[in-house]
Amino acid sequence: MKELEAKISQAGSLEELEKVRIELFGKRGVLALEFAKLKDIPNSEKKSFAEGLNRKKGELQRLYEKALARLKEKRIEDILKSEILDVSLYGNLDRKGALHPVMETMDRIIEYFIAMNFSVEDGPKIEDDFHNFEALNLPKNHPARDMQDTFFCRDGKLLRTHTSPVQIRTMLEQKPPIRIIAPGAVFRKDYDLTHTPMFHQVEGLVVQDKGEVSFANLKYILSDFLQYMFGDVEVRFRPSFFPFTEPSAEVDISCIFCRGDGCRVCSHTGWLEVLGCGIVDPNVFKAVGYKDVSGYAFGLGVERFAMLLHRIPDLRMLFEGDLRLLEQFR
Numbered sequence: 001m002k003e004l005e006a007k008i009s010q011a012g013s014l015e016e017l018e019k020v021r022i023e024l025f026g027k028r029g030v031l032a033l034e035f036a037k038l039k040d041i042p043n044s045e046k047k048s049f050a051e052g053l054n055r056k057k058g059e060l061q062r063l064y065e066k067a068l069a070r071l072k073e074k075r076i077e078d079i080l081k082s083e084i085l086d087v088s089l090y091g092n093l094d095r096k097g098a099l100h101p102v103m104e105t106m107d108r109i110i111e112y113f114i115a116m117n118f119s120v121e122d123g124p125k126i127e128d129d130f131h132n133f134e135a136l137n138l139p140k141n142h143p144a145r146d147m148q149d150t151f152f153c154r155d156g157k158l159l160r161t162h163t164s165p166v167q168i169r170t171m172l173e174q175k176p177p178i179r180i181i182a183p184g185a186v187f188r189k190d191y192d193l194t195h196t197p198m199f200h201q202v203e204g205l206v207v208q209d210k211g212e213v214s215f216a217n218l219k220y221i222l223s224d225f226l227q228y229m230f231g232d233v234e235v236r237f238r239p240s241f242f243p244f245t246e247p248s249a250e251v252d253i254s255c256i257f258c259r260g261d262g263c264r265v266c267s268h269t270g271w272l273e274v275l276g277c278g279i280v281d282p283n284v285f286k287a288v289g290y291k292d293v294s295g296y297a298f299g300l301g302v303e304r305f306a307m308l309l310h311r312i313p314d315l316r317m318l319f320e321g322d323l324r325l326l327e328q329f330r
């Protein structure tokens with residue numbers, strides 16, 4: 001018995017104490033054996049024997065409770081010690097992150113148009129046929145749909161191939177006048193030096209209900225924008241085709257690498273194509289229920305701008321996440 005008392009107070013862990021508890025208070029424990037002796041004791045001595053034993057049992061129990069409380073507290077302290085977290089410790093604060101070159105270029109583009117009083121609109125990346133094609137004067141089976149290799153989803157939806165559907169969504173939700181840009185990711189089944197399956201565009205749309213917009217308005221703002229982005233460049237408009245604009249144009253800047261003399265980047269033409277634009281086709285206004293309005297629109301690829309601004313030769317490099325490339329843009 002004495003020996004067990006010492007064991008209780010000396011137990012170093014909850015597990016050790018539990019073993020002692022079973023040895024002492026368990027069904028076949030020391031105390032149970034002592035109580036079993038009662039039946040062999042003469043009746044006259046039974047009472048005092050039992051009293052003595054109960055007192056002893058009480059003492060042992062108090063001793064046990066005390067040890068239990070002490071060990072539980074110790075357990076908590078041990079956990080707190082082992083899980084200590086020093087929030088005042090710090091690592092390499094000198095390694096700053098930076099914007100990805102595509103996002104940085106996007107921000108610069110957005111900044112220009114915000115300064116020119118455009119607001120920024122957003123739309124879903126999973127689109128339907130109506131917003132991505134039909135309402136933009138690209139009827140089913142129209143050959144112009146071939147210009148954009150589309151990823152189709154199983155439910156008839158598709159990944160938007162351009163940011164032009166945001167034009168449609170905005171016109172369906174708002175009344176003219178409208179003056180918006182729509183930046184965002186777009187998707188096409190394409191992969192080579194200058195194409196990736198996901199890339200970014202900025203779409204622009206201006207619609208007026210009073211006074212007609214002219215091609216001159218469009219020409220002015222895009223020329224000013226391109227000089228803001230690329231510095232002192234020449235800008236030219238070439239007739240082209242887009243289903244959602246009539247007339248349509250593609251816009252070139254004089255090559256920023258050879259200043260127009262001809263080099264590999266501009267395929268020795270002296271010019272770099274940078275965006276598409278035009279006067280909004282009446283069929284687009286019809287699709288959204290607009291009457292007696294006029295407008296212009298434009299669209300550009302952000303990666304193309306980033307590649308030219310930073311002389312990045314392969315578009316795919318921008319999306320490989322190689323830190324050696326990204327660290328050059330810090």
Ligand code: DAH
Binds near residue numbers: 162203244276300
């Ligand atoms: N949506 C066209 C594309 O992805 C870009 C574009 C061209 C947008 C002319 C326009 C536009 O709004 O007027 O290739």
